[in-house]
Amino acid sequence: MGVRFTELCIDAAETRALGGWWAEVLGYRMEIADDGDVVLHAPNGAGPNLLFLAVPDEKVVKNRLHIDLTPDDQQAEVDRLIGLGARRVDIGQGEQSWVVLADPEGNEFCVLAAES
Missing domain, CATH: 3.10.180.10 (2,3-Dihydroxybiphenyl 1,2-Dioxygenase, domain 1)
Known part of the structure; x- marks a missing residue:
């Protein structure tokens, strides 16, 4: 199967x-x-x-499942997404190589560092 x-x-x-x-x-x-x-x-x-x-229902807690995006240029993609209406969020991730953003309804997603 x-x-x-x-x-x-x-x-x-x-x-x-x-x-x-x-x-x-x-x-x-x-x-x-x-x-x-x-x-x-x-x-x-x-x-x-x-x-x-x-x-x-409105979203009220951190997602249990989220989307990871891997761009060619992390900072350029973060800037583009923020320009489209995303916002930075702190979910307790601390200093990491990825950036956590939220879409317009508050769903968290990550923008990873570009792959080498």
Whole structure:
């Protein structure tokens, strides 16, 4: 029996806004389903699709699962993401090689140092 990791589901208050934000960040194609869910289609070989599901609850605690991004230039990517509406957050990480940011709904994600 085989299995593939095909989607990562993300709860959102505003699925279109948050899905659109992540589509801009990742360059994924966005599709809005009839029920209002938003699917970001990953380019072939780029990983799972992201599925944004509408929920009435606000985010109140640190994520148990998060996205890591590995850019060619960490500082340039952090600057770009902040320009798109991300913000720096402190989750107790201390001094690390990665930068922790939050998307417009407060979901934490990391921007790693460029791979050598």
